[in-house]
Amino acid sequence: MTFDEKANHTSKSRRPQVVVIGGGTGLPVVLNALKEQNADITAIVTVSDDGGSSGSIRNFINVVPPGDIRNVLVSLSEISQEEKDVFQYRFDSSDSFFSGHAIGNLIIAALNEMHGNIFDAVQSLSKMMKVDGHIFPASNEPLTLNAEFVDGSIQAGEKEITDKDKRIKRVWVTNTNSKSEPEAVPPVLEAIKNADAVVLGPGSLFTSILPNLMIPNLAEAVKKTNAEVIYICNIMTQLGETDHFSDCDHVRVINAHLGGHYINTTLVNGAKIDMSKFNPKDYDAYLEPVKNDFKGLREQGCRVITDDFIDQHSGLVFHDGRKVAKEIINLAYAAMTRRKE
Template sequence: MKKANVVVIGGGTGLSVLLRGLKTFPVDITAIVTVADDGGSSGRLRKELKIPPPGDVRNVLVALSEVEPLVEELFQHRFSNGNGLSGHSLGNLLLAGMTSITGDFARGVQELSRVLNVKGKVLPAANQEIVLHAELADGSYVEGESSIPLSGKKIKRVFLEPSNPQPLQETLIALEEADLIVLGPGSLFTSIIPNLLVPQISQVIKKSNAWKVYICNVMTQPGETDGFTAADHVQAIYNHIGDKLLHAILVNEQKIPFSYSQRYAKEGAREVIVDRDRLMDMEIEVIGDSLLYFDNHLLRHDALKLSQRLVSML
């Protein structure tokens, strides 16, 4: 029997968490990963070598890899000293090296996928250097993914430069053949929407007959989604690429312990309110479940529960 094709779109920690769970199910996975990061090791390599930032791609490769834990640890190892090496992770350097050898970032990712025995395909949203910009509610502008949440102002929209980056042909084929397209979880304006701003990607998603679901964040993100409800998250996506894109939204219904919500509140984060009536007016099916995993004072999505819920939609 042919396996179902699942395409997951995003970046950051949320995407890696989901993929660790999803790879344990009998589905064909394609991860489309944002390449707008400009902070830390990724930002330095991007600036110095003029390549797409490797950080989010590295995390996704590790999440989908089937290798010894020590190899995974080695790939994620970050140098704490050494002139020029300090702050770089070995995986980022390997991706930069493979890009140099093959002459192409996407090809470098492909070759490293083989080395790491990756279950599925990992594809950068664009195969070139792109810069994320934001227009803020007061009419001012911010350049660079890492600077956007630091502005402290409401985000009106984000946009890419160049505005029409070319996706890989493989990405478009994966979307055309998908049975399920998943957006998120992850930072709304800096991890999810940048992928959809690649014009051909959003065009193919709109035409696709796949079931399209958005995994809503559990908490708001300071500087990015302050005060946002679940419907506000969806509306922000629609404001960028047009309405009627999603069939369903997956939301957490599990109670957040007081100690956690208190700790998050100190950082300016609040639980995302699920405004069901508004979502239903948008013709989006609301699927709720207990989806939390408590990780060392942090709230995370439970990778297996989340994956199980998604696979049950197929």
């Protein structure tokens, strides 16, 4: 039986189980595309964001920041586009509290108060929004991101860390409201254990991906899973986080934080980016295309898949979700087949 025949046979028995871990604007792009590929999706979402509307709500009512969760809910929801638009609507009034807040953030905060925790709040809202898949906050408690810079100084808070514009040596997370060790709830760990593919990224390396992996029991689940662990490397470097990083630098940092070579496959863009469409004055979070270092990636013990993974329009650079999702599904089916052999 050929690989394609095996994959087709396996696909009739169940959908591939894909766990995507991250946050930020890149996560919904991949989730939307995976939904089109009929994957059984679990999104594990960062809870350490302290900027914008999420940070303001967190400061007022002490809730896990809802922004990334809101965007993931919309990406996996089956409700009408009009309902999604209402959920995503951001107030532009001059009211001192509502100005800049997204309605969805307020709804998530309200459900958090009603249920007493963010995990149950998100599960309840997932049902209301007819989510195809599962959405799990990485932790049931708000977390604070901490960083040590190369110069030895230490800073707490995601926004404060990136504002320092210093080279980051390492990051870790602490519970915002207690001295107990951060932990993921059992459904998060079970999803990683049972996955065919565990996907990291795309997203900010130090502020969207690593905060999840610095939750000790979540990191341990990733280390022990039999799933294919896939890293979707960023297309562009990010100001204050990954200045001048190559694709290998990204993987090396993740492996260093995990304490070993745990990335099985890396998806990297190999296409040239049309910088004439790029306006750094408007989008200063991006500095330059991430350089390829295939030799370095192989030395990190991971398979490299390279392609034209970019979708560039209006001066912005995004991943082409469909191309990325197809590679993820192929790798997930391969992992499913290996388990059956």
